[in-house]
Amino acid sequence: MPHKEKDFSVIGKRQPKLDGPLKTKGRSQFTDDIELSGMLYGKIVRSPIARGRIININTTRAESLSGVKAVITNKDCPGVKVSPDRLLLCSDRVNFIGDEVAAVAAIDEDTAAEAAELIKVEYEPLTAVFSFEDATAKDAPVIHDECKNNSLDEYNIDFGNVDKAFAEADHVRIGECIFNPNHNCFAEHHVVIADYSLPGKLSIWTPNQSPLYVQKSMGGVLGISESNVRVFNLNTGGAFSGRIGPRQQSFIAAILSQKASRPVKIRCDADEEFVVYPGGGYFKYIIKTGVMKDGTIKATEATYLFDCGAYWNFAFNVLLRCKYHLIPQVYHMEAMRWNERAVYTNNPPNMYPHGAAFLQLKLAQETELDLIAKEIGMDPMELKLKNAVAKGDTTLTNIHYASCGLKESIKKAAKKASWKKKFGKLPPYRGIGIGCGAMNSGGPDKSGALIKIGEDGKLSLFVGLPDMGQGSHTAMAMIAAETLGVTIEDVEVVAGDTNSAPFDIGAFGQRGTFFTGNAVRLACLDAKKQLASSAAKKLGVKPSQLIFCDRKIFPAKAPEQALLFKDIVSETLHSKDGKHIMGKGFYHTSSPTKEPWVSTLAYSFGAQVAEVEVDPDTGIVILLKVTHAHDVGRAINPLAIEGQIDGQVFSGMGQILSEECIMEKGKVLNPSWLDYRIGRSFEVPELEYDIIETNDPYGPYGAKEVGEGPIVCTMAIANAVNNAIGIPVREYPITPERVLHAIKEKSKK
């Protein structure tokens, strides 16, 4: 049921993060801050070649180095696979530069590093392939025997009568976009502590987005019953779609710990960051769009070629198959076609950049819309507004929108940015662009929550949802405080230990606010019902007549009879019936469509206008201003929402304008935060926001996601650059060199 509009006591306030004091004091504990008794330090030996056979591994000298407590190779975990195509440690083959071959654990990092150097591995190099074209060429070497032609996945699906729709279109265009690899670059490097010193019991400390997935994955791979894998996730130093599951080093640390019978910590150096999680890979999109002369979109065909690198991440399989939902997600169209092909190469295994690679697809689609708008002489903002989805719509792929503020977002962003005054009227090399996006609030899944109330009226809220900085725990506390009529200071969120956490698949897929938020609300309503029952008896009214507000409980018509919240808790506990007020909540949905994952009940919508200035001499692009409007359903915490928009604009800016892993034969040439170009304080634009509330009927208090919605609107920046120089740049990021190249191409025409 939609939540009725009313004055909220807690929700909607600009609430600073509850853990702010600890974090600003430097007292929040991150994994690398932890030192366990007897802990060892691990170092991994990695392949220096992109493809080859392992002839011999000699660990003798490493094993005899003083201070070394364990050395492992595949012999210590034969046949153990972390995914269908990847062994925990390579046995006879290596498939990318950085592939894990052996590991050591020693009393300190220096000794571990020295021991790692003493491990001698003999390789026979084999021919490697590094591009989609080379991997699929006729005589290309086969990277995984079971995968002929290195073709990992091929999937095609049509919705509607595609050929007919294109045939009827007044105007059709085809365009191509290439996206080079980039990296999520979270501040806290990959680090793991594994304690597998007791048989059958594994404890893991690692920053991650899904303790449950780490638990299940590690338990499954190592043959440990899930509940005997305890995952601690105290604080996570950024995630940005990049920490959903365990990495190789988590498993390696566990095997080392088992062998040494001591906890082992493995921490990644800067350049290792670029191979243990390489972020987004190389994508190519070919987009065909058909429109009528009045701008109505008839059909879209998207062909998606993806280099997944040396190994396949199974979660990605799901994501790939579901990405087609994005095509008709924002704009009406009669028909669409999705062609997808993923191949193996000997590049580091790719997953997804910040935004789960949704940005890249939406960017390809929307830059084409801008171009087609130009070709038919239409304002792109008007074209997008004309085709924009609305509340009550059902998309071509059967996604239904119970709430939708897209049109309002477009209008607000355009107005605030003075679109009409600027579009087509700016001086040379100044540009303005608009991008529109939608994002699912999770998928069909489930979350649990538990609440325990102390006699002092304080709430202990147990959730399984991590907080990587997005403010999820603060939002959950706000929901709990609002539901039970207490203040946020009365709520403590208990999380970060799978032993005490309720079921929750984690903080990814933009699901936290929606799923865990609903579970929290249900848990609090459960507790509220128990309290209301006690208070109603005492006050001689019906429970439904009671109001919970300001730490008091009172009849709506007789506030002077208010009882203190904590007193009711205490009295209920010590009453003749004796009941400890505890609430449990469980929120689950099944897929509203047959397709998994990307179909869910609630979507956020946004529109962004970007303004840029291009230096025609150097090609350097300055992002001057971004105006963003976003439909979040309900702004649980506007301060946190602004923070999300800020970070995602920054990330989108980087992915579009500067961030690139420069690859050469499977090596990242710039694996450092100095040479990998993420902007800093001088690069950020002026930013204005509009937060729109459409009060979603399914979200907790009407709230929807905002965890990745804004980033899929940042294609506005690309559109602005294309507008500024009058020709599209088709390879990303839009570096100064690519800008100059495009300007030169334009001058030839």
Place this chain on the structure above:
Amino acid sequence: MKSIITLNVNGEMHEIAVNPWRTLLDVLRDDLRLTGTKRACEQGACGVCTVIMDGKAILSCLTLAMDCEGHFISTIESLASSEGLHPLQQSFIDNGAVQCGFCTPGVIMSAKALLDENPNPDDTDIKEALAGTYCRCTGHIKTVEAVKKVAGSNREVK
């Protein structure tokens, strides 16, 4: 061979046995257990290891511990007092400049060094002081704003 050095950290003297190749960051975190100062790139590009030495924001990952004798070092742990948080810490909290918190100590110390040197910095001064830090979560937007607010209140006091 280890040498005994005496370091002045947050106003306290510490006698520590160190090998020459230990950085100030190593000593702060591993010997003194002051883990507020973080370890990440260790190449001078991220600023999470920022501490203040003799009034200047420096990178402890690129400073040998043995070069620190006779200098005054302060870390994030020195900011809050029994009376409460430092204005910078409070401003970061109030203005949403803390998200994951990993870079927060380094950014705050960079800002503190700036404000100690120049209580009324302009926007460029603030951005310059923070340009050596890295914050993916906030995109350097609210962090700069949080410092501006403290600088602004310094101006009001004047």
Place this chain on the structure above:
Amino acid sequence: MRLPRFEYLKPSSLHECLELLEGSGHETRVMSGGTDFLVRLKQGVISPQKVLSIRSVEELNFVSEDDKGDLQIGACTNLSDLLRHPLVLTKFPSLHHAINSVGSKHIRNMATIGGNLCLAPRCWYYNQTKQWRHAIEVCYRTGGKVCHAISGSKRCHAINSSDTVPMLIALDARVCLQKKNSERWLSLKDYFKDDGRHHTVLEKGEMLTSIVIPSETQKARTTFIKIQHRIGLDFAIGSIGASVKSNGKEINLSLVINSINSAPLILNKAAQIIMESGFSKAAIDKAAEVARGETGAVTNLFTSAGYKRHIVEVLVKQALSELKLMQGKGGTKH
């Protein structure tokens, strides 16, 4: 990233330092700020047995003006301290601008002018960890026989990326090189060699101890431009230091480019065009075009060779245009 083992020595005087350096090669190295040195140590591209920490040597830490008005700077003078020094700020604002563009504020708080002058040339294939470099053939820089930056080349093409170098050369700076019992002075432009591996003329046991900027250059119109992708923390894509003096009859112009080749590039031919023809638009365009040709063999490191040459042209045009604007106004842009 861990530092390797080494012996640490902290000389308390220049004399002691030179004694320790006597006759040594790369097994003994001096370290002042350490911001680049320690990174290379962690990466394992250098592995000295002894590290001489010289940042506290008082004789190397000074800024003064002698009675001729020449500015004298000790090699271990901290960059942030230099920025605050009134002599630098008031008399050499373009140099101030160049110093202020080095790294980040954190780096400048630690780094020294001598360290920046001696900054080791950079290369994608060199400035990497040992583990990364196992994936490639050993190059000239690290004792091998290839250059990955320019295939088939007989030398290292790592890029000199110092920001202060082009400006100091344009200001006719001289440097003092000392070893035990000897001292020599040379023009800063003669200090560098166009070789990424042996990029200076320093001899065994020798170190750079001070820099002098002649007082005459205070009368020059000067400018420094650094083109970088990211403001506040980035090496240059290309940079230029320029200075011009004119007595009404003659123009004495110096144009120095850096971050393009292994050594700073002194654009003699481009400067000659202006000195002969003045600062007309046609002459400026011509000079910029000629400058492109003076770059010689250029790598694809960090940016493509074509882009680098283009940037040289852009830098020359911008610098000359700024110097022209200053005509009649006197002084510098900064």
